Amino acid sequence: MQKTFKNEKILFAEPLFQCDGLAGFTRSELYENAIHRTLRINQLKKEHNWTQEDFDIAIRCLNYEVGFVIHLSMFIPAIERLATDDQKAKWLPLAESYRILGTYAQTELGHGTNLMALETTATFDPRTDEFVLRTPQLSSMKWWPGSLGKTATHAIVLAQLIIGNKNYGMNPFMVQLRSLEDHMPLPGIIVGDIGAKLGANSNDNGFLILNDVRIPRENMLARNSKVTKDGRYIQTSTNKANYATMVLVRLSIIRWAEDTIKNGSLIAIRYSAVRRQSSLQAGGPEMQVLDYQTQQYKIFPSLAASYALFFTYEAMMKEYEIAYAQIMRGNNQLLGQIHGQLSGLKAFASDLVTYELEMCRRSCGGHGYLKASVVGETLLHTLPLVTVEGDNTVMYLQCARYLLKQIAKALAGQDVDEPTSYLKKDILSYTCPVQKGEHCTNPNYLLKIYTQRAHSAIASVARQLQFDLESGKDQSSAFNNNLVSLVQAAKAHCQLCLMKNFVESVSALERTCSENLASVLRQLCLYFGLHGIVTASGEFLESEAIGLQQLEWIKAEELKSLAAIRPNAVALVDAFDLHDQTVMSALGRYDGNAYQHLFEAAKREPMNQTQVPPAYYKYLRDLIKGQPLAKL
Ligand SMILES: CC/C=C\C/C=C\C/C=C\C/C=C\CCCCC(=O)SCCNC(=O)CCNC(=O)[C@H](O)C(C)(C)COP(=O)(O)OP(=O)(O)OC[C@H]1O[C@@H](n2cnc3c(N)ncnc32)[C@H](O)[C@@H]1OP(=O)(O)O
């Protein structure tokens, strides 16, 4: 599925990219190693004439275990999106050649979600033609930005622009943090690392206090708004245009989620094919655990999610490219659509994979708890995806806000955006397309069910909001009264998007691939659809997209499809074409020698490098020999 990386051999021939040692690394070693890796990938890029795409794939091959993540994924994209042509000409070459190292400093100790409430100020001083940056109190300090702690020389700081006594809202400013001579913080800047996290510890997420730091007026990133020498504020685009970098990263998170769940499902499926435990027949040979229906029920959702997210990322990438090209030409028509879609899908993708990764870990039994299995480690690295770039609840609510606008338009007989075109249908004329058991094997029928459920969820919450408003509730309490249903409606829309992309992509592939391959993909797509309905059956029933009889058929078909997928399960994860060095798991190796690799990993364990541990001489010797213990 991943475009085969022709340079994989070159990459993994390097000891630096052979990952077995990382488990014992301290934070400082992880941090240093990550920087070392990115610089070496850059050298390889030059040595072998790699394209930018090759470079990006190399990073994915290393499971993003590299340095300068925010520099590459936010700082450079923010300059591209928020700076004027002159500013780009000045900063992009420096950033692209790593002569300046950047971060995106938006979140503060006191606020991450509510950007309007950010407290950092950039006050224009017309006497010196400068902005004065200030974090006025404890809660205003920047807190979390990646690479800020120890690496970044520069930050794009998001601050409230103050001219005279007037606040012009959040705007981006380029601020130099550290000397380019000796890396010491510049005057007025207090900066450091925020401490160890549950995962992703190679990244030096940092804090930043700005004490009246002065920057030239030209350092306000001025593509969307600028301040003139005489202190006039001129806005050339919607103020939401300054949120553009976040939109891009939300798209990248869908891919990141896809990459992690591919790893998880690959480890779980390969290991379950190797692991034998018990038997269903008395005295019979022990079964591969992958043959137990319960094991399939635990793991195949992650397999199906891997493919669903792959197709959805591809589809969203195309949507994003069209929107981005328009936006860069100054046309913001698609801004609301792409923001609404990507907020919801970022949340749905990260929710899905964090849930399924834990199921993959459990499916590996006790060995899944070992670091060498890697599946737990992957989960820890993936957990922040539900928070970064907007907490998932908040992102679903952004998506719901977009859906409410779309349904209002549909009800008023106006045009709606293409991804919500289903809202134009007559919801009452729906009849469930599944009228007998065998109808459940038609993915297009399932798609109709998903569509009705999403439509119904959105219409129902829109009606309830309307009712609350008409009953005298003010706007905000009516909204608060319906937040849970709004999130459910957004989830329903996102699940429909995944199903739709899956069905449409498989239909497109059917035209070019062999019938054997097509039927395997159709089966997986069908399973994805059936499983999604069963896991949210309450909502599908409530929306009357299905009835109890249909649910019974769908449940039966879901179980049948587990058995149908089983013969192809290993091939479906092999098709990810992931190198053992990418997956790094003792359990999920291509050669299937899980036990041998687990034992090798145990032998490499630092504790095993001496036969007798220092604790023996300190405590155990006297204890075992019955000697009185020294005062402890
Ligand atoms: C080496 C590695 C190389 C590559 C790596 C590969 C992949 C990288 C993958 C991941 C990246 C790595 C790590 C991740 C690091 C994460 C970094 C961060 O977390 S940065 C900080 C992110 N912060 C947030 O996301 C904050 C969340 N909050 C918000 O977005 C907003 O405040 C809000 C919640 C949307 C509310 O906005 P606002 O305060 O303006 O409130 P309003 O309700 O008044 O306005 C809503 C109004 O605005 C529209 N809108 C909101 N956002 C956007 C947008 N982004 N674009 C367009 N429009 C937007 C919204 O639709 C409403 O419109 P209206 O209904 O009024 O028309």
Ligand SMILES: Cc1cc2nc3c(=O)[nH]c(=O)nc-3n(C[C@H](O)[C@H](O)[C@H](O)COP(=O)(O)OP(=O)(O)OC[C@H]3O[C@@H](n4cnc5c(N)ncnc54)[C@H](O)[C@@H]3O)c2cc1C
């Ligand atoms: C690993 C990591 C890396 C990060 N990197 C960066 C970075 O490089 N740059 C940067 O600027 N930031 C970064 N962040 C910060 C990140 O963007 C924020 O943590 C995120 O946007 C969530 O904001 P918050 O922490 O303020 O959560 P909060 O908003 O405080 O959320 C707390 C709870 O309140 C709920 N809540 C909040 N508002 C609402 C609402 N309006 N309606 C309903 N419920 C609500 C949430 O759902 C959540 O349950 C990073 C964070 C992490 C964990």
